[in-house]
């Protein structure tokens with residue numbers, strides 16, 4: 001029984017870390033391109049180019065619906081946001097730079113939480 005309790009406690013503490021990390025990402029000044037899903041009706045070509053769209057509001061919903069089982073699965077979706085951004089935007093563009101800044105910020109957050 002103790003072992004089962006121990007596993008679930010770790011998951012809960014890991015998920016608590018995910019909530020803190022997501023709140024810090026959402027609060028960053030360069031988070032604006034990533035707060036809501038990219039509107040592919042407005043951003044031409046996005047649906048064709050980006051096979052797995054992801055954004056912070058979707059991550060928030062998945063976290064609230066208990067769809068992340070570990071810090072690793074949460075990190076997979078956060079990195080997907082930044083990988084999509086690099087694929088679709090020039091590095092030397094406002095959104096491209098925001099994506100690089102946010103990825104650096106996230107990597108630094110993870111170092112602190114270790």
Ligand SMILES: Cn1cc(C(=O)NCCN2CCCC2)ccc1=O
Nearest residue numbers: 032033034038043084085088089095
């Ligand atoms: C991540 N990403 C975002 C966009 C974008 O334009 N987002 C809308 C941003 N607007 C700001 C106020 C309302 C919405 C385009 C390409 C892309 O890769």
